[in-house]
Amino acid sequence: MNSSHYLIDSGRRNRRFLTQTEQQEEQESLSHIEGDMLQVISLEGKINAQLEPKLSVEDLKKLYKTMVLTRVLDTKCMNMQRQGRIGFYVPCAGQEAAQIGSAFAATAEDWIVPTYRDQGVALIRGLDLRKLIAHLMGNSSDSMMGKQMPNHWGFSEIHFMSVASPIAAQLPVATGIAMSMKLKKKDTIVLAYHGDGATSEGDFHAAYNFAGVYKAPVIFICENNGWAISVPVARQTAAATLAIKAEAYGFDGVRVDGNDILAVYKATKLAIDRARSGGGPTMIECLTYRMGPHSTSDDPTKYRTKEEIEFWKKRDPIERFKNYLELRGVWNQDFENKARTVVDEEINRAIEEEEKIPPPETSSIFKDVYAEEPASLREQEKEELSYESSSKE
Amino acid sequence: MNSSHYLIDSGRRNRRFLTQTEQQEEQESLSHIEGDMLQVISLEGKINAQLEPKLSVEDLKKLYKTMVLTRVLDTKCMNMQRQGRIGFYVPCAGQEAAQIGSAFAATAEDWIVPTYRDQGVALIRGLDLRKLIAHLMGNSSDSMMGKQMPNHWGFSEIHFMSVASPIAAQLPVATGIAMSMKLKKKDTIVLAYHGDGATSEGDFHAAYNFAGVYKAPVIFICENNGWAISVPVARQTAAATLAIKAEAYGFDGVRVDGNDILAVYKATKLAIDRARSGGGPTMIECLTYRMGPHSTSDDPTKYRTKEEIEFWKKRDPIERFKNYLELRGVWNQDFENKARTVVDEEINRAIEEEEKIPPPETSSIFKDVYAEEPASLREQEKEELSYESSSKE
Amino acid sequence: MPTINIVQAVNQALKEEMRRDDRIVVLGEDVGRDGGVFRATEGLYDEFGPDRVMDTPLAESGIIGTAIGMAIYGLNPVPEIQFLDFIYPAFDQIVTNLAKLRYRSGGQYSCHLVVRAPYGGGIKGGHYHSQSSEAYFTHTAGLKVVIPSSPYDTKGLLLSSLRDPDPIIFLEPKRIYRAVKGEIPEGEFTVPIGKARIAREGRDVSILAYGAMLHVAMDAAEAAKKNGVEADVVDLRTLVPLDIDAILSSVQKTGRVIIVHEAPRTSGFGAEISAQIAERAIEYLKGPILRVTGYDTPFPYTLEEYYLPSVPKVLKAIEKLMQY
Amino acid sequence: MPTINIVQAVNQALKEEMRRDDRIVVLGEDVGRDGGVFRATEGLYDEFGPDRVMDTPLAESGIIGTAIGMAIYGLNPVPEIQFLDFIYPAFDQIVTNLAKLRYRSGGQYSCHLVVRAPYGGGIKGGHYHSQSSEAYFTHTAGLKVVIPSSPYDTKGLLLSSLRDPDPIIFLEPKRIYRAVKGEIPEGEFTVPIGKARIAREGRDVSILAYGAMLHVAMDAAEAAKKNGVEADVVDLRTLVPLDIDAILSSVQKTGRVIIVHEAPRTSGFGAEISAQIAERAIEYLKGPILRVTGYDTPFPYTLEEYYLPSVPKVLKAIEKLMQY
Numbered sequence A, B: 001m002n003s004s005h006y007l008i009d010s011g012r013r014n015r016r017f018l019t020q021t022e023q024q025e026e027q028e029s030l031s032h033i034e035g036d037m038l039q040v041i042s043l044e045g046k047i048n049a050q051l052e053p054k055l056s057v058e059d060l061k062k063l064y065k066t067m068v069l070t071r072v073l074d075t076k077c078m079n080m081q082r083q084g085r086i087g088f089y090v091p092c093a094g095q096e097a098a099q100i101g102s103a104f105a106a107t108a109e110d111w112i113v114p115t116y117r118d119q120g121v122a123l124i125r126g127l128d129l130r131k132l133i134a135h136l137m138g139n140s141s142d143s144m145m146g147k148q149m150p151n152h153w154g155f156s157e158i159h160f161m162s163v164a165s166p167i168a169a170q171l172p173v174a175t176g177i178a179m180s181m182k183l184k185k186k187d188t189i190v191l192a193y194h195g196d197g198a199t200s201e202g203d204f205h206a207a208y209n210f211a212g213v214y215k216a217p218v219i220f221i222c223e224n225n226g227w228a229i230s231v232p233v234a235r236q237t238a239a240a241t242l243a244i245k246a247e248a249y250g251f252d253g254v255r256v257d258g259n260d261i262l263a264v265y266k267a268t269k270l271a272i273d274r275a276r277s278g279g280g281p282t283m284i285e286c287l288t289y290r291m292g293p294h295s296t297s298d299d300p301t302k303y304r305t306k307e308e309i310e311f312w313k314k315r316d317p318i319e320r321f322k323n324y325l326e327l328r329g330v331w332n333q334d335f336e337n338k339a340r341t342v343v344d345e346e347i348n349r350a351i352e353e354e355e356k357i358p359p360p361e362t363s364s365i366f367k368d369v370y371a372e373e374p375a376s377l378r379e380q381e382k383e384e385l386s387y388e389s390s391s392k393e
Numbered sequence C, D: 001m002p003t004i005n006i007v008q009a010v011n012q013a014l015k016e017e018m019r020r021d022d023r024i025v026v027l028g029e030d031v032g033r034d035g036g037v038f039r040a041t042e043g044l045y046d047e048f049g050p051d052r053v054m055d056t057p058l059a060e061s062g063i064i065g066t067a068i069g070m071a072i073y074g075l076n077p078v079p080e081i082q083f084l085d086f087i088y089p090a091f092d093q094i095v096t097n098l099a100k101l102r103y104r105s106g107g108q109y110s111c112h113l114v115v116r117a118p119y120g121g122g123i124k125g126g127h128y129h130s131q132s133s134e135a136y137f138t139h140t141a142g143l144k145v146v147i148p149s150s151p152y153d154t155k156g157l158l159l160s161s162l163r164d165p166d167p168i169i170f171l172e173p174k175r176i177y178r179a180v181k182g183e184i185p186e187g188e189f190t191v192p193i194g195k196a197r198i199a200r201e202g203r204d205v206s207i208l209a210y211g212a213m214l215h216v217a218m219d220a221a222e223a224a225k226k227n228g229v230e231a232d233v234v235d236l237r238t239l240v241p242l243d244i245d246a247i248l249s250s251v252q253k254t255g256r257v258i259i260v261h262e263a264p265r266t267s268g269f270g271a272e273i274s275a276q277i278a279e280r281a282i283e284y285l286k287g288p289i290l291r292v293t294g295y296d297t298p299f300p301y302t303l304e305e306y307y308l309p310s311v312p313k314v315l316k317a318i319e320k321l322m323q324y
């Protein structure tokens, strides 16, 4: 299957992420963002009719509502962290199009291998909001049983793989899942997410290389948000683009405007179709931007300029999609208001409910290390419980 | 600096290494070796005058003699291993042009980061033959003090870095050496060697990426001998070629006929000149062939065909160069005979001398773990020596 | 009963279980057409084909990482690491994913698989073909660590490992791959994970060992008999979970302990055994707990026989304890 | 004397030594313009520029691997690993190259460098921002392992480390990065590598600890005083080389031993200390050697305070030993 019809170019420029304080010669202005990438809705609101996916009004509404839900939740969680109601949080504001557009192209049977920043992916797959909140609180309803930090989720009911912090470690696992789908002759695929920083890790290399060699049905969604904490993508690699890296593994890399949800959807859909029919992996580089800090522990003013933030505010993926929907007659202020009210209530209710749930029991520390608790851990569990009973005395 | 004048192409084909027993569809005949690579001396003996390096007769003779020395030594070492006179050996027959041609382009001040198969590199840099033999024997004259297996050399007097077995682990180190040359404003460079299999390791990825980002003066010499033990390069990666991988790191990859010593020399020389003048790294993929087994522990009949061996015998790098020298009036049978006699005697004498040297003393086990032997090791050393004295009783 | 060696035991276990369980896939460097550099996977490629016996690219983190993915999706992968010395590029996959997946996901996901790797010295392999790094894995909660010392145990423990629900590091003492032969029953049998074996009974001193060192311990025990010393030899068989009861019974009986392993002494697994004894059975001890181990240096080439524990070294430790 | 905290001590040591020694280069993720995620390298980029303070790509094996190359070529690199939990992608570089280069080359090449990494729990970091994996490095011959517990020791040990000829893993207890403050002298001073510190004198029980746990040990010692128990507290400061003489003196005095560390118990460094005591001083022991440690599970998030050693846990161990 030839994919050149949507493979505009893997692109040649990624230097625009350099800040103005950057002292090296490669500095360039921020104006290079356009060009060399797949776009359906241009900044000026023009539609590329040839690429425009034919989605139903219902689907369009669902996409938009999920973007709003994701954004509102993000803001609330940042606040909750500041209020000490959750311990930590990794925001995704700005990346909703890349996350929701890509995941929407997959079916419920396909598997997701996400990162800590992919709440948009979980939400478009229909994750119960309470489950998400319970995890952020690490309470006894948390699917992770309070064992992991916030944003280190995993929800088997939506085939959403468990997350570890080490960058790129999820990628060989994603390839392995895809390899076994192929061996088992399923027609499902894997969407594997990673950031721009992740492209430097050895595990990126292994995962992509195995995917190429075994023609595994995996689509790598690279959310190139310009930064790996304080390191701009131009310091991450001297490659002309990230998408070009796919060639080193014998498959296609596509560069899309990651703030254009229809472009992301379209590229992912084509890649999924190809993978499902035995055509192997694709890399999709979504050019996007992390509008907030890296996490609640980060202070981005140390490394980015106001100009850059402003530049990207104008490219807010929700605004872009809203303009499109308005053009299509799907969006109006009333729709917006209703959507926001529903979302607000839903989130508030979920938070309220989950804040009532107690933390996990102490003995949970010793469970799920192995399938069965071994004698040595039973002994340590007893030891721990003895402290608690004696401190209660 | 633009390098397109010698960058013929990073090529698109590496599938020719599939054996006839290979069951997968990608199988192709062996006839694709030509094309898409830089060549100075064609198989038919034609010279590409535009690319031909202008080497003195002395240099040409030196190159040829070193090739013969390397080959004869290789045969003797294989025999010595079979006779139990050395414990293990990794042969390099077939790869002399790639090794000697590339290393000859560097100066004595440049650094080499070799693999276990790069005896040709050491020899063209003037390594004392006795040092090489001493190491293979692991005797008390061994520069490594008998601490490492044969072929795990390191000779600081020729800036020839110490070798570890884990594939590709030398590559980030090579990049680091080159980075510090640049930081210290030296105009030296690093030649870093690796095989085709090594391109799959995470350390290859890190080393290449750092080299690209820091524009480090390192030239990666990839000796693509078609096999990583029993795994053909077409199973190693789905990439069209290995040279293409360099693009993923923002620098050039060049594909040369690795059995054509002048082509290898020419490409390396240009890359070195570029690196010395601040132009950063280059990858040179040398298409060559390991004519012998992977090591004395390997039985290649398990995985390669006779046809393949025959195919490559006709492409013997020494024969190719001999034809060229004959054309240039440098080679005749008399020259050959003399060269072989000298080489033979030299090697025999070195072996004879080194076989007289005793093994290292037991206490050497405890030296060079740290700069100074700590109390804990002094205690263990005493413990060990007490066994010996009591067993002598 | 047929007599086979340890490589053959590995090969038989894999082959027979692959016939029974079609979820098993073998992957690694040179495991396919070549049959493995030690021939442990010989014949599997021919019988089961390239889908179930995969020659992989040269990347250990890819081998272990994709195997984890396969295990999550319901396959039963058996990745081979060609030499244990080459497992470190996969160390992050092992520590980060393999060991913690079940725990970190609150039991939603798990990844049972068996990582096979030849390990240990005695084959003139120098630094990078001789290491015994089992202690790293025993310190990584979530893993089980299994080390057989005989063909019987190899086959029985490998079969148990293939059927176990947890991730397992299965270390094969390559020094005795062919040297140690033994009888095994016809047909299917297993050896339980977590049970040590009393390899020899004696009242005077306990020698605790595993892998190739079990045989050094046994030879030393035989030699000590000449001096009237009867050694109890315990073959640990699995380091995690550890059969501490078997160890304590032996120690309570003899009151003297010698632990033998090839790995460097500092923070080797011998330290853990010693510490458990010092915690649980100190009142039984008649002398110090001794360790006969590799030294705290990288593994040397020419002088490896001096580096490794040997019968005279164990005998000297016995003598020291008996005279204490 | 000025009072500073531990992060400031790291920062001062680096800054001052970089002024004195222009071979020092700092490299790692976010160490440059951002000043490090814990601010340990704050101000270095501005003072020394991008050639000596390098924000690297996100690849630990690249960070350690290139640092090794730099060290070989005569620089004095100080790579930072952002959290110790992320060192595993570099594990092969550490075990294969860093630890063995001098040995394997017969002393022809060496690579002194200091790998800095924040480690340990207590900051609500869950599995991957809390690990104490020091034991792995203590089992890797060729490395030194240094762990300070105070601003004074941090500065003094880091300066010694920067001047040491061997590769050093320098672990910073991030839980007390800011919480523990202390006075340091003006100007240059060093603390020798390989010497423990008697943090508190007492005749009844020896508590051996390092890093953040030293403070738990000290608090427990103070609390035990109320019951008339006087604890000797030894701050190990360096695990390799270990100051075994200081440990043995304490044990010979008290006859009772408690080892405290955060890492999981099995094969943790406590096992090695225990084993050395059981080898060298068993005749002085009045009871079992106890370990108060993290449990043999991955590091949990919500319940981390239950997982970690604490004053009540140490007190219970003291009580047990005193009543033995």
Ligand SMILES: Cc1ncc(C[n+]2csc(CCOP(=O)(O)OP(=O)(O)O)c2C)c(N)n1
Pocket: A117, A165, A166, A167, A194, A195, A196, A197, A198, A199, A223, A225, A227, A228, A229, A290, A294, D029, D058, D060, D082, D086, D089
């Ligand atoms: C192996 C590893 N090293 C370092 C870190 C610390 N760290 C957490 S996120 C991050 C940056 C990741 O950047 P990118 O891949 O672009 O993803 P993003 O956070 O931008 O979504 C770093 C360095 C880590 N989690 N894992």
Ligand SMILES: Cc1ncc(C[n+]2csc(CCOP(=O)(O)OP(=O)(O)O)c2C)c(N)n1
Pocket: B117, B165, B166, B167, B194, B195, B196, B197, B198, B199, B223, B225, B227, B228, B229, B290, B294, C029, C058, C060, C082, C086, C089
């Ligand atoms: C990390 C690691 N994994 C596995 C091995 C075992 N091994 C030794 S050589 C080799 C093949 C190397 O192939 P290549 O890089 O093409 O070099 P060549 O031997 O062909 O020169 C393998 C797999 C190793 N040495 N290191």
Ligand SMILES: [Mg+2]
Pocket: A195, A196, A197, A223, A224, A225, A226, A227, A228, A229
């Ligand atoms: Mg990013």
Ligand SMILES: [Mg+2]
Pocket: B195, B196, B197, B223, B224, B225, B226, B227, B228, B229
């Ligand atoms: Mg090769």
